[in-house]
Amino acid sequence: MARAAARSTGRLAWPVTAIAVVALAVLVLPLVALVVRAPWADLPELLASSAVLDALVLSFTTAIVATAICLVLGIPLAALIAHAEAWPTVPRRLLRAAVTVPLVLPPVVGGIALLMLLGRRGLIGHWLDETFGITIPFTTGAVVIAQVFVALPFLVFAVEGALRSSDRRTELAAATLGASRWQVFRHVTLPLVAPGVAAGGVLCFTRALGEFGATITFAGSLPGTTRTLPIASYLAMQTDPDEAVALALLLLAVSVLVLLTLRDRWLPGATA
Amino acid sequence: MASGGDRVNIDPRASDAADGRPDHGDRSGGPARAGGRARPGAAGAPDRPGLSVDVSLSFGETRIAAAFEVQPGFPLAIIGPNGAGKSSLLSAIAGLVPLDSGEIAIGSRRVDGLPSEQRRVGMVFQDYVLFPHLNVRDNVAFAARMRGSRAAARAAAQPWLERYDLVALADRLPSELSGGQRQRAALARALAAEPDVLLLDEPMSALDVEVRAEMRAELATHVRDFGGATVLVTHSPADAARLADSVLVLEHGRVTQRGTLEAIRADPATPYVRRLLAASDD
Incomplete structure (x- = not known):
């Protein structure tokens, strides 16, 4: 048995294979269970409820807006990080750390931090409240801000990776042909990293769509306003598990769809 | 073929001193300029400035210092071993790497303070560095596109495509071209910007050995048609002989010899030059 297993997987030792199979099971079995136990018969009815539709529309709208904001903000930031290679060590590392921290931070911490900044008594929030009467927390805008905070690093690093692997001399060639810095960015840099931008944008969108911790902390769970699909799914678990499973299934379907669109674009530059 | 020493505008005083500086005073006039106009092929070129x-x-640990002049229609070859700083020197003229000090002038125009895009210096890179996301037409149209609409730029590119025999290849991406075709496209792209100065960085090195002689002859024709000040970097005496009127030898960042190839051949100043000229060329 052991020898056969070793042969069948090339030179991999059988304990390694065995553990790998367990790992695979850890990843796949829960999803299999979700699909198997889903209330398939009631699914159309469950997904057609107004609460679900509200959450669905809200989730997709906010995730699309958040992704658009991430694209606008993230591409220049990625360009800055790529250019910072020529900087001294300390500012270069600080810049990179500033983008990495939100990536590894528990989203709930991000939500609390956003409250400290934009909450009614927050650093900027109290001024917004007193001067303009603008209150950000617990609005749809807060949902978008929470999603941007959490998803932006994914976009930045995807684009930065594409920038690193592109031939910088094309930018120099463009300069000798009369292109200003902006024209170089617009006509050479940006098209060359387009696959990375696409991959980063899709990653960003899924991350925004799945956002839970920062959103519920900073934006709460107001039906139709801030109750996104993940939050609705979590809350439904207390009252109507079937609805929760249906919502979970919906999110799974979206994730699989995204994976399929990403399949050929996963490696930026592979298409070049 | 470069032969007549009378047409070469290397200052004779500079040729026997390794660190000699050419006289910057007499650029305006002269036999070289008149000669450039009289030359066949360069006849169509208007009064082009010298460099x-x-x-x-x-360049890393190497400090490069060089002084030279290039008259329109009389290409200069910078020749030297790897790591001598040839390409860095060329990049500095194009404004792609900063100077420590010194001056670069095109005609009466000081360009060393200008960004690359304002220098009017065309460059053909070593492996051509065509824009991989643009087809040949849009590569050649790039400079015009920076100044106008896409339609206008494509129209402006058409005569260049015709002149460099690229019409049939216009819709192909650079990845679909042979080495020689890439060279033509890169040359057309650089010259379509109508630069005052043309720089060629190792123009033959990315080509297969079998096609080099043919491409070298073709390139010589195009360089002559351009008719402006041209500098090429090479480590091949054959390139220098075919493409340039005079040679400047750069070793470890220093100019060790300059003059016509014949003059250098007659009296090599360093062991490197002697070995280089003795070695059989491609």
């Missing part, structure tokens, strides 16, 4: 370079720059 005057007197610079020092750093």
Whole structure:
């Protein structure tokens, strides 16, 4: 048995294979269970409820807006990080750390931090409240801000990776042909990293769509306003598990769809 | 074929001193300019400015210092071993690497303070560095596109495509071209910008050995048609002989010899030059 297993997987030792199979099971079995136990018969009815539709529309709208904001903000930031290679060590590392921290931070911490900044008594929030009467927390805008905070690093690093692997001399060639810095960015840099931008944008969108911790902390769970699909799914678990499973299934379907669109674009530059 | 020493505008005083500086005073007039106009092929070129370079720059640990002048229609070949700083010197003229000090002038125009895009210096890179996301037409149209609409730029590119025999290849991406076709496209792209100065960085090195002689002859024709000040970097005496009127030898960042290839061949100043000229060329 052991020898056969070793042969069948090339030179991999059988304990390694065995553990790998367990790992695979850890990843796949829960999803299999979700699909198997889903209330398939009631699914159309469950997904057609107004609460679900509200959450669905809200989730997709906010995730699309958040992704658009991430694209606008993230591409220049990625360009800055790529250019910072020529900087001294300390500012270069600080810049990179500033983008990495939100990536590894528990989203709930991000939500609390956003409250400290934009909450009614927050650093900027109290001024917004007193001067303009603008209150950000617990609005749809807060949902978008929470999603941007959490998803932006994914976009930045995807684009930065594409920038690193592109031939910088094309930018120099463009300069000798009369292109200003902006024209170089617009006509050479940006098209060359387009696959990375696409991959980063899709990653960003899924991350925004799945956002839970920062959103519920900073934006709460107001039906139709801030109750996104993940939050609705979590809350439904207390009252109507079937609805929760249906919502979970919906999110799974979206994730699989995204994976399929990403399949050929996963490696930026592979298409070049 | 470069032969007549009378047409070469290397200052004779500079040729016997390794660190000699050419005289910057007499660029305006002269036999070289008149000769450039009289030359076959360069007849269509209007009064093109010369290039005057007197610079020092750093390339890693190597400090490069060189001074030379290039008259329109009389290409200069910078020849030297790997790591001598040839390409860095060329990049500095194009404004792609900073100078430590010195001056670069095109005609009466000082360009060393200008960004690359304002220098009017065309460059053909070593492996051509065509824009991989643009087809040949849009590569050649690039400079015009920076100044106008896409339609206008494509129209402006058409005569260049015709002149460089690229019409049939216009819709192909650079990845679909042979080495020689890439060279033509890169040359057309650079010259379509109508630069005052043309720089060629190892123009033959990315080509297969079998096609080099043919491409070298073709390139010589195009360089002559351009008719402006041209500098090429090479480590091949054959390139220098075919493409340039005079040679400047750069070793470890220093100019060790300059003159016509014949003059250098007659009296090599350093062991490197002697070995280079003795070796059989491609």
